[in-house]
Structures are given as C-alpha cells and as structure tokens.
Amino acid sequence: MTLRNNFHKKCFNKGDIRPFVVEGHQVGLIKSDVLKQLVKYPEVFCIRDCEQTKQGLVELNPAFRDYNERTEQLEKVLRDLRSNGLFPALQGWRDEYFEVKSEHRALLKMERAATPLFGVRKYGVDINGYVRHPTQGLCIWLQQRSNTKETWPGKWDNMVGGGLSVGFGIKETAIKEAAEEASIPKDLVKNLVSAGCVSFYFESRQGLFPNTEYVFDLELPLDFIPHNADGEVQAFELLPAKECVERLFTPDFKTTSAPVVIDFLIRHGHITADDVVDFTQIVELLHVPLQSLYTYKSRMEHAQKQNKKILCSEDKNCNCAKPLENGGIKSRHN
Amino acid sequence: MTLRNNFHKKCFNKGDIRPFVVEGHQVGLIKSDVLKQLVKYPEVFCIRDCEQTKQGLVELNPAFRDYNERTEQLEKVLRDLRSNGLFPALQGWRDEYFEVKSEHRALLKMERAATPLFGVRKYGVDINGYVRHPTQGLCIWLQQRSNTKETWPGKWDNMVGGGLSVGFGIKETAIKEAAEEASIPKDLVKNLVSAGCVSFYFESRQGLFPNTEYVFDLELPLDFIPHNADGEVQAFELLPAKECVERLFTPDFKTTSAPVVIDFLIRHGHITADDVVDFTQIVELLHVPLQSLYTYKSRMEHAQKQNKKILCSEDKNCNCAKPLENGGIKSRHN
Numbered sequence: 001m002t003l004r005n006n007f008h009k010k011c012f013n014k015g016d017i018r019p020f021v022v023e024g025h026q027v028g029l030i031k032s033d034v035l036k037q038l039v040k041y042p043e044v045f046c047i048r049d050c051e052q053t054k055q056g057l058v059e060l061n062p063a064f065r066d067y068n069e070r071t072e073q074l075e076k077v078l079r080d081l082r083s084n085g086l087f088p089a090l091q092g093w094r095d096e097y098f099e100v101k102s103e104h105r106a107l108l109k110m111e112r113a114a115t116p117l118f119g120v121r122k123y124g125v126d127i128n129g130y131v132r133h134p135t136q137g138l139c140i141w142l143q144q145r146s147n148t149k150e151t152w153p154g155k156w157d158n159m160v161g162g163g164l165s166v167g168f169g170i171k172e173t174a175i176k177e178a179a180e181e182a183s184i185p186k187d188l189v190k191n192l193v194s195a196g197c198v199s200f201y202f203e204s205r206q207g208l209f210p211n212t213e214y215v216f217d218l219e220l221p222l223d224f225i226p227h228n229a230d231g232e233v234q235a236f237e238l239l240p241a242k243e244c245v246e247r248l249f250t251p252d253f254k255t256t257s258a259p260v261v262i263d264f265l266i267r268h269g270h271i272t273a274d275d276v277v278d279f280t281q282i283v284e285l286l287h288v289p290l291q292s293l294y295t296y297k298s299r300m301e302h303a304q305k306q307n308k309k310i311l312c313s314e315d316k317n318c319n320c321a322k323p324l325e326n327g328g329i330k331s332r333h334n
Numbered sequence: 335m336t337l338r339n340n341f342h343k344k345c346f347n348k349g350d351i352r353p354f355v356v357e358g359h360q361v362g363l364i365k366s367d368v369l370k371q372l373v374k375y376p377e378v379f380c381i382r383d384c385e386q387t388k389q390g391l392v393e394l395n396p397a398f399r400d401y402n403e404r405t406e407q408l409e410k411v412l413r414d415l416r417s418n419g420l421f422p423a424l425q426g427w428r429d430e431y432f433e434v435k436s437e438h439r440a441l442l443k444m445e446r447a448a449t450p451l452f453g454v455r456k457y458g459v460d461i462n463g464y465v466r467h468p469t470q471g472l473c474i475w476l477q478q479r480s481n482t483k484e485t486w487p488g489k490w491d492n493m494v495g496g497g498l499s500v501g502f503g504i505k506e507t508a509i510k511e512a513a514e515e516a517s518i519p520k521d522l523v524k525n526l527v528s529a530g531c532v533s534f535y536f537e538s539r540q541g542l543f544p545n546t547e548y549v550f551d552l553e554l555p556l557d558f559i560p561h562n563a564d565g566e567v568q569a570f571e572l573l574p575a576k577e578c579v580e581r582l583f584t585p586d587f588k589t590t591s592a593p594v595v596i597d598f599l600i601r602h603g604h605i606t607a608d609d610v611v612d613f614t615q616i617v618e619l620l621h622v623p624l625q626s627l628y629t630y631k632s633r634m635e636h637a638q639k640q641n642k643k644i645l646c647s648e649d650k651n652c653n654c655a656k657p658l659e660n661g662g663i664k665s666r667h668n
Contacts, residue, residue: 104611123614169608170606170607170608171606171608193602193603194600194603194606194607194608195600195601195602195603196597196600196601196617197607197613197614197617199614199617199618212614214607263530266528266529266530267529267530267601268527268529269527269528269529272504272505272528273504273528273531273548274503274504274505274528277438279531280457280531280533280546280624280625281625283530283531283533283621284533284621284622284623284624284625285623286621287617287618287620287621288618288623289618289619289622289623290614290618291614291615291618
C-alpha cells in the first residue's frame with residue numbers, strides 16, 4: 001500500500017530538525033529552512049546547543065513573562081515573515097488561533113497557518129458518517145472540499161472534519177463541525193460514538209504535520225442526505241466500503257484524511273489481517289508515537305542526572321545542590 | 335494510568351539487547367542472560383559484530399540448509415537448555431510450535447514456550463464478547479483463567495483468546511478458540527467483526543513479549559451464556575463497561591490482556607479524549623511500532639550503502655560490484 005511507504009519514510013526521516021522549546025517544554029520541531037529565518041530575531045528566539053544533551057535547539061526567549069507576552073512576541077515575528085512572503089504556509093493566514101500547550105498547561109497561542117513551520121502537534125476531529133445499506137452493506141459518506149479552500153481544494157475528504165480551536169472541547173468541536181459542514185441535526189448527532197484517534201507525521205512544502213485526529217463514528221439513517229451550511233464543501237457522496245477504499249488511493253483524496261478512513265475500515269472489519277499482508281504495520285503507522293518526537297524535556301533531565309553523577313564522582317565534596325541547567329541564555333541577550 | 339507508565343518504560347528500555355538474525359532477517363531480540371547460554375553452542379549460533387553496523391548480533395548458523403534443518407538444530411539447543419532448568423519459560427514446554435517468519439517467508443518453527451527467550455514477535459487473537467443491555471448499557475464478558483494454566487493462572491482475561499499456530503488463519507483461529515474456550519455456536523460466531531490489532535512490548539522473568547493481538551468484536555444476545563469446553567477457563571462473568579474498567583486495573587487481571595480491553599472501550603466510546611488527559615498517548619501505546627525493534631536488515635543495508643560510498647570516494651577505480659557483506663562467518667566455523 002502506498003500509504004505505508006509514504007508515512008513510513010516520512011515518519012523516520014527526522015534529518016536536521018531541532019526541538020522548539022517554550023518554558024522548558026518541547027512544543028515543536030524546527031526545520032533548517034525555518035531556522036535560517038528565525039536567527040534574524042535574536043530578541044525572540046534563542047538558538048543554542050543544550051548544555052546537557054549537546055543537541056541544537058530553538059528556544060522562545062524565556063525572559064517573556066507570560067502567555068500574553070509570548071503570544072504577542074511570536075506574532076510580531078509571524079507577521080513579519082508573512083510580509084516577506086518566504087513561506088507558502090503563511091499565505092494561508094486565517095486569523096484563527098491554535099493553543100500551544102505543554103502536557104497540562106497552555107503556553108501561548110499561535111496563528112493556525114504558522115503551526116506547520118514550528119512543527120507543532122496539531123489536533124483535529126473527524127466524523128465517519130456511515131449507513132448500513134440493506135443491499136450494498138456498509139456505505140460511507142464522503143465530502144468533496146470546496147475549490148476555494150486554502151488547503152486541499154477540490155479533494156475528497158471525510159464527511160466532517162475540523163481543527164480543534166482554543167476554548168472548544170473535542171466532542172463539542174465535532175458537534176459544531178457536523179452542523180456547519182453537513183447540517184447534521186441534533187437528534188442525529190446525539191448518536192456520535194467516540195472511537196479513538198489516529199496519529200501520523202507528514203511533511204510537505206507547507207511544513208511539518210505531526211497530526212492527531214480524534215475520530216467519531218456516526219451511523220446515519222438511509223434517508224438522510226448531508227448538505228453544507230458554511231460554503232466549505234461542494235458535494236457529498238455515499239460510497240460502498242469497497243469503492244471508498246479505491247477512491248482513498250487516488251490523488252483525488254486528501255492525503256492527511258486517508259488514515260481516518262483506513263482506521264474506520266479496519267475497525268469495522270472491511271480491511272482485515274487475513275486479507276492484507278502488511279496489516280499490522282499499517283495499524284502501527286496509523287498510530288505513530290508522536291510523543292517520541294517531543295522528548296527534549298525528559299532527555300534533558302536524563303542527561304542532567306547523568307552529568308550530576310559524573311560530577312559527583314569527580315568531586316567528592318559535591319553536595320549535588322547547585323543547579324546545572326540555567327539556560328546560559330543571559331550571556332546571549334545581555 | 336498505570337498502564338501508560340508500565341508500557342512506556344518497558345517499551346523504550348532496550349538496554350543490552352541484540353538482534354537475533356536468521357537468513358539475514360531479524361526475527362528476534364536476545365537479552366544478555368540468554369546470550370550467556372547461547373555462546374555454549376557455537377555450532378548453532380554465531381555471535382559476532384556486524385561488519386556494516388558494528389552492532390553485536392546473534393545469528394543462527396547460515397550453513398543450515400533449510401526450514402527443517404534450522405528447526406531441528408534450534409530444537410536440540412532448546413531441549414538441552416530445558417533440561418538444565420535455567421529458564422523458567424522453558425518449564426512451560428507445550429509441544430506446540432510457533433512459526434518464525436521473515437516479512438513474507440517461513441524460516442523455522444520453534445517451541446512456543448521458547449519464544450520469549452528469543453524475543454520473537456508473537457501474534458494472537460482476542461474476542462471481545464459484549465452485550466447491549468437494555469438497562470446497564472454496554473456489558474463485556476470476561477473469563478477467569480483456570481488455576482491449572484501454566485501462564486497467568488486464575489487471572490481475569492478477555493472472553494476468548496489464543497495464540498496463532500502454524501497452519502491456521504487469523505479469523506480461523508478466532509473461530510476455533512471461540513468454540514473451545516466459550517462454546518460459541520456457529521450461528522453466533524458468524525457475527526465476528528475484525529476490528530484491528532493492538533501491539534505492545536512487555537518484559538518479565540519469562541523473557542520478552544513483543545506481542546500483537548488481532549482483535550475481534552462479537553455482539554452476543556442477552557440470553558447467551560458462554561461455557562468452557564477445554565478445561566482452560568474456570569468462570570465467565572458479564573460486567574458493565576464501568577466495572578470492567580475497574581477490574582482491568584486490579585492485579586487480578588492478566589496484564590497482557592488489558593490493552594485489548596482498553597482498545598475495545600476506546601473504540602466503543604467508553605474511554606474518551608474529553609475524559610482522559612493522556613488519551614492520545616494511551617492510544618499510541620496500544621500500537622507500539624514493534625517493527626522499529628526489528629530493523630537489523632534495513633540498518634545493515636543502509637550501512638552497506640554508506641560504506642560503499644566511502645570506499646568509492648577513497649578508491650576512484652572502484653566498480654561498486656563486489657559484495658561487502660559476506661557474513662565473515664566461515665572463519666569462525668572452519
């Protein structure tokens with residue numbers, strides 16, 4: 001399957017990618033083309049080698065005091081980069097924010113269009129709308145994206161999908177998108193079933209896409225026909241599972257939506273281990289451990305412990321209390 | 335969740351583990367305690383550093399001609415190790431074979447009880463038997479393993495589960511186990527739905543468990559009660575989803591079966607991203623990319639290419655035709 005090869009290659013090809021660190025937490029990945037531009041803003045980005053891990057990293061100036069200052073300082077740079085016209089990603093500027101978080105804390109918000117440049121993990125929701133047809137069996141509703149959309153215009157896509165935005169819950173986002181994109185009424189959307197998530201890593205001219213999609217299944221009655229309410233969809237089509245698999249592997253299908261449909265077909269018994277040789281690998285690739293790309297903090301702490309041990313064994317009077325990692329940043333900014 | 339911590343730690347702690355290579359394909363992982371014993375059989379195992387990757391590896395003697403010779407030679411060693419009584423795993427000898435394969439080819443068969451010592455990827459099937467109860471909602475059938483079973487005696491487990499054996503298909507195994515373990519009749523088992531697989535990596539006193547379980551869902555009528563036919567189960571119990579989650583995290587539940595139940599509860603909307611903070615990481619950990627532990631062949635080929643490039647740049651007359659990896663084994667066996 002082309003999917004396996006595409007994702008496999010792209011997932012493990014990290015090349016010269018540096019962690020993007022905010023307040024000690026790795027929140028992104030920076031490629032060399034972006035790095036080249038960020039060095040021009042030394043008051044905002046500190047580009048250095050970590051003293052503990054010896055690894056190159058890009059850090060948002062830790063002198064910024066809070067969520068708002070970090071957001072504003074970063075946004076100034078983004079607007080500047082946008083006006084320079086160097087990055088196609090920024091031409092899709094949406095005036096829509098994405099919240100950048102550490103494990104449990106919001107650190108700043110960033111214009112959505114800029115997130116691929118910073119390799120920020122993105123989260124979205126997708127709804128697999130399906131029908132159990134009396135003669136055709138399992139059938140799946142697909143949408144065709146509007147030709148005027150900034151990303152993937154005209155491509156076939158899941159019935160409903162959208163990014164998570166600041167202030168909205170996951171199921172809440174799914175319900176909102178179901179109404180906007182496919183006019184699904186409340187009495188039907190109440191049957192939404194949360195069904196897990198798929199995670200994949202994708203690289204393009206626009207940047208890096210370490211994406212996680214929360215997936216929902218929605219069984220629909222035979223006589224329901226979705227229609228678009230927000231102008232972002234030009235058509236809907238109901239396809240038997242088998243035809244859906246065929247369309248999935250054409251260039252007319254949005255690449256980053258294919259994993260969601262494949263996951264659906266696997267969970268519902270339409271792609272099985274007895275039929276597909278690489279079944280196990282495909283399932284593993286639908287759930288790439290993206291967390292393993294964002295481990296700067298734990299690697300740093302590990303290196304710190306190791307270095308402490310070495311120092312202690314060298315210096316018998318060491319009391320192990322002095323901090324070893326103070327960032328070494330002041331010297332670059334003073 | 336304890337699950338996350340347990341699996342996460344164990345999955346990334348590879349320590350001093352060597353690839354086990356048969357006919358150029360990595361089929362297993364050898365820990366140092368096993369290595370110490372294998373060095374005593376130099377006519378069967380070649381323990382060396384790969385010339386290309388410089389990594390230590392354990393290779394089954396490549397002079398063995400075919401499937402049968404490899405099987406017989408390995409089995410002699412296993413019987414010898416068993417009689418020495420060094421490995422608890424071998425005390426559970428079953429006279430049941432597991433087929434060791436490269437990506438698309440069977441290489442040898444190995445006594446099932448020995449597979450954890452060689453870190454061979456194991457494959458099994460599991461059936462989530464469930465009921466949609468009119469008042470209690472989704473309920474799940476669990477089995478309690480017989481007290482006389484060699485592994486996990488007396489523990490709670492999925493309704494039906496079993497290892498894949500030589501000559502049986504995946505769904506075929508599920509149907510066979512459904513009849514043996516829970517007496518599920520043909521007219522019910524025809525509703526089996528293939529629902530994907532979970533992959534996890536687990537280490538214990540018995541050895542290494544890089545396991546993949548193919549999962550099936552089976553909705554059962556309210557009035558059906560499973561009963562055991564092969565003496566391997568001492569009880570069955572139907573639990574509402576919520577109580578099932580609680581039991582899962584007690585020591586009474588078979589650790590290696592918990593991922594299957596968690597995957598089921600996630601796919602059916604009973605563990606959701608809005609409720610559980612680490613949801614994405616849990617889903618990723620249910621699908622550990624085990625393939626990344628068995629990459630000796632591709633790393634070797636990559637190193638070979640790199641070395642060729644270096645040699646070519648050093649020697650301008652090089653025609654790049656001579657093989658660089660011939661195993662260097664003869665010298666050890668002649």
